[in-house]
Amino acid sequence: MNYLEYLPVWNRLSAAQQRALRSSASERVFHKGTLLHTGAGGCAGLILVLSGQLRAFILSESGKEITLYRLFERDICLFSASCMMNSIQFDIAIAAEKDTRALLIPAEIYKSVMNESAPLANFTNEVMGSRFSDVMWLMDQILWKSFDTRLAEFLLNEAGIEGSSTLRITHENIGNHLGSPREVVTRMLKYFAQEGMVRLARGTIEITDPERLRSCAEK
Amino acid sequence: MNYLEYLPVWNRLSAAQQRALRSSASERVFHKGTLLHTGAGGCAGLILVLSGQLRAFILSESGKEITLYRLFERDICLFSASCMMNSIQFDIAIAAEKDTRALLIPAEIYKSVMNESAPLANFTNEVMGSRFSDVMWLMDQILWKSFDTRLAEFLLNEAGIEGSSTLRITHENIGNHLGSPREVVTRMLKYFAQEGMVRLARGTIEITDPERLRSCAEK
Numbered sequence: 001m002n003y004l005e006y007l008p009v010w011n012r013l014s015a016a017q018q019r020a021l022r023s024s025a026s027e028r029v030f031h032k033g034t035l036l037h038t039g040a041g042g043c044a045g046l047i048l049v050l051s052g053q054l055r056a057f058i059l060s061e062s063g064k065e066i067t068l069y070r071l072f073e074r075d076i077c078l079f080s081a082s083c084m085m086n087s088i089q090f091d092i093a094i095a096a097e098k099d100t101r102a103l104l105i106p107a108e109i110y111k112s113v114m115n116e117s118a119p120l121a122n123f124t125n126e127v128m129g130s131r132f133s134d135v136m137w138l139m140d141q142i143l144w145k146s147f148d149t150r151l152a153e154f155l156l157n158e159a160g161i162e163g164s165s166t167l168r169i170t171h172e173n174i175g176n177h178l179g180s181p182r183e184v185v186t187r188m189l190k191y192f193a194q195e196g197m198v199r200l201a202r203g204t205i206e207i208t209d210p211e212r213l214r215s216c217a218e219k
Numbered sequence: 220m221n222y223l224e225y226l227p228v229w230n231r232l233s234a235a236q237q238r239a240l241r242s243s244a245s246e247r248v249f250h251k252g253t254l255l256h257t258g259a260g261g262c263a264g265l266i267l268v269l270s271g272q273l274r275a276f277i278l279s280e281s282g283k284e285i286t287l288y289r290l291f292e293r294d295i296c297l298f299s300a301s302c303m304m305n306s307i308q309f310d311i312a313i314a315a316e317k318d319t320r321a322l323l324i325p326a327e328i329y330k331s332v333m334n335e336s337a338p339l340a341n342f343t344n345e346v347m348g349s350r351f352s353d354v355m356w357l358m359d360q361i362l363w364k365s366f367d368t369r370l371a372e373f374l375l376n377e378a379g380i381e382g383s384s385t386l387r388i389t390h391e392n393i394g395n396h397l398g399s400p401r402e403v404v405t406r407m408l409k410y411f412a413q414e415g416m417v418r419l420a421r422g423t424i425e426i427t428d429p430e431r432l433r434s435c436a437e438k
Contacts, residue, residue, distance in 0.1 A: 058358070058359070085345055087347075087348035087352060090352050090356065114341065115341060117337055118335050118336055121340035121344060122333065125343055126306040129306035129307040130306035130308075132306075132309070132351050133308040136309035136354065137309065139354065139361075140309075142361060143277070143285060
């Protein structure tokens with residue numbers, strides 16, 4: 001199996017470009033808890049996740065952490081190879097949250113192919129845009145904060161009313177209650193689900209960690 | 220004068236690509252206060268600043284603003300053409316902070332050239348990386364720095380931009396920049412005034428002790 005085919009633009013690379021990537025990529029295993037990368041200008045290389053889960057976060061001087069986003073199967077971690085781009089001037093840390101198998105592509109090889117391949121450069125752009133969107137979403141949460149609090153409160157309140165931790169309610173409906181667009185509700189519920197606070201199924205929302213949801217509601 | 224030469228990769232584009240950009244680009248003037256762009260998936264086009272000053276900011280539901288970054292001569296505004304990239308899923312607003320002359324390149328033209336030009340795609344990557352860095356810096360400020368530090372930094376930065384130690388700016392306006400209520404700004408400015416770092420008058424803030432303000436900013 002050539003895992004490099006996980007790159008959506010693989011077939012648009014020349015034979016020589018494919019060869020350069022294939023001959024330099026190596027499979028790695030990062031055990032749960034491993035810190036893969038830290039600081040600015042990372043040069044470990046581009047990481048393509050094959051299985052497992054990575055977490056990208058920032059660290060304050062006092063050691064406080066905040067999660068920026070998570071990477072799952074087929075996701076690409078750009079910032080472990082951010083030395084490729086002069087303009088990236090921020091510190092980020094990446095750790096394995098589960099045992100993770102990944103393909104590591106050396107930064108200078110990826111960069112040299114990207115420099116001559118418009119498809120790979122445009123794909124890289126999309127990856128960066130997607131991480132940028134994650135960070136902007138988080139920034140929104142941090143700045144205006146209220147929505148996660150309000151949603152957590154709403155879910156706990158509904159569960160109390162229904163006498164059940166499994167709620168039969170649509171995202172649209174919740175949006176109506178809270179005066180927010182459905183998309184915003186869905187996005188936040190997915191975040192709650194990632195954090196293990198709820199489990200989402202067709203037409204239902206199950207509260208799986210009421211304690212954490214409560215602490216979120218009481219922020 | 221062909222302002223498109225402000226693009227650092229201009230000479231690496233083919234004659235046909237240069238022609239496509241040149242024939243579609245148009246010069247625009249945005250008067251101070253004009254809102255150039257708002258919301259996600261902007262399609263106004265790519266903006267290349269020729270003179271003046273643009274401000275990119277985000278807006279909460281309640282209308283609170285926070286400045287993300289500023290664009291000056293030769294800077295490029297990507298997010299007014301973010302419909303070019305599917306992965307960019309965040310709302311941003313861009314306004315002219317001074318009378319601004321700019322070159323507007325239609326998003327679909329820029330995108331079609333970028334799709335086939337590795338140099339332009341890589342340049343665009345660098346621009347995005349640079350904005351991403353700005354936003355990450357701001358996130359850091361918001362997360363870990365106390366308000367006095369942020370306000371001191373803001374005042375010094377404004378003085379640098381304006382080339383004057385006397386700033387014509389309202390407390391309300393500063394609050395919008397920093398995402399804080401006016402009252403909080405006023406209280407902290409009074410503290411700075413008591414400490415002799417600034418002098419407050421109707422509509423102006425004069426920096427009287429830049430050294431101390433700087434040490435406050437660097438805390």
